[in-house]
Amino acid sequence: MKIYEDNDFFIEDEKSEIPWLKIFTQKEYKELSDLPPELRLKLFELSNIVELQMRSYFAPDKINIASFANMLPRVHLHIMARYKNDSYFPQPMWGEKQRNADLKLPSFDLFYKSLQTKLQQFTS
Amino acid sequence: MKIYEDNDFFIEDEKSEIPWLKIFTQKEYKELSDLPPELRLKLFELSNIVELQMRSYFAPDKINIASFANMLPRVHLHIMARYKNDSYFPQPMWGEKQRNADLKLPSFDLFYKSLQTKLQQFTS
Numbered sequence: 571m572k573i574y575e576d577n578d579f580f581i582e583d584e585k586s587e588i589p590w591l592k593i594f595t596q597k598e599y600k601e602l603s604d605l606p607p608e609l610r611l612k613l614f615e616l617s618n619i620v621e622l623q624m625r626s627y628f629a630p631d632k633i634n635i636a637s638f639a640n641m642l643p644r645v646h647l648h649i650m651a652r653y654k655n656d657s658y659f660p661q662p663m664w665g666e667k668q669r670n671a672d673l674k675l676p677s678f679d680l681f682y683k684s685l686q687t688k689l690q691q692f693t694s
Numbered sequence: 695m696k697i698y699e700d701n702d703f704f705i706e707d708e709k710s711e712i713p714w715l716k717i718f719t720q721k722e723y724k725e726l727s728d729l730p731p732e733l734r735l736k737l738f739e740l741s742n743i744v745e746l747q748m749r750s751y752f753a754p755d756k757i758n759i760a761s762f763a764n765m766l767p768r769v770h771l772h773i774m775a776r777y778k779n780d781s782y783f784p785q786p787m788w789g790e791k792q793r794n795a796d797l798k799l800p801s802f803d804l805f806y807k808s809l810q811t812k813l814q815q816f817t818s
Contacts, residue, residue, distance in 0.1 A: 603745045621727045637759040640784035660764035662788040
């Protein structure tokens with residue numbers, strides 16, 4: 571589901587037990603270093619806003635960030651809110667499953683709404 | 695092994711079959727969003743220099759970047775040069791092993807030397 575979009579970027583959620591968002595550039599690039607410098611700066615600013623809102627709303631034990639795109643070489647940023655009792659912690663979400671977690675987290679939809687407000691403030 | 699150091703950051707290699715460097719802040723922070731803005735900017739600039747040098751020297755199939763630090767909550771950046779025939783591709787290096795790779799890569803030591811030159815040019 572697309573939860574944010576502007577001329578340069580869009581943000582989608584990844585279906586998961588944890589809060590997990592992905593930031594894509596509208597134009598496709600293979601690597602972060604292929605982005606024009608101003609776009610790279612804006613990506614890190616968006617990522618920082620997402621991270622701060624995740625921390626404020628979900629109070630996770632740790633934020634995880636990753637840029638892989640090995641299957642389809644189109645660079646994008648994963649931002650994940652991790653909990654000590656989530657199914658993979660302390661492994662990355664791509665690692666070995668540690669347990670069957672049952673996280674009780676506040677509404678993801680309300681989080682997306684609060685994040686949209688913050689992102690629109692930043693880009694307007 | 696520490697391959698670079700300044701007042702704000704140091705860079706270490708991770709022993710691996712692939713080129714894999716880790717950028718740490720000298721002062722410890724838990725999350726990227728805890729870094730002062732100017733330090734965060736410098737971190738992304740250092741990461742970009744490492745990435746560009748990796749691409750130029752090793753010609754990898756994909757660059758992977760990650761910030762996890764779940765075991766010990768001290769933020770740092772992993773920068774990895776990935777190859778289609780490395781042991782984990784297309785999985786992240788924390789994922790399931792796919793094969794026993796035998797990569798023939800140019801000298802890591804010479805890469806570290808060329809990278810040191812680039813980083814010193816940037817920070818001086």
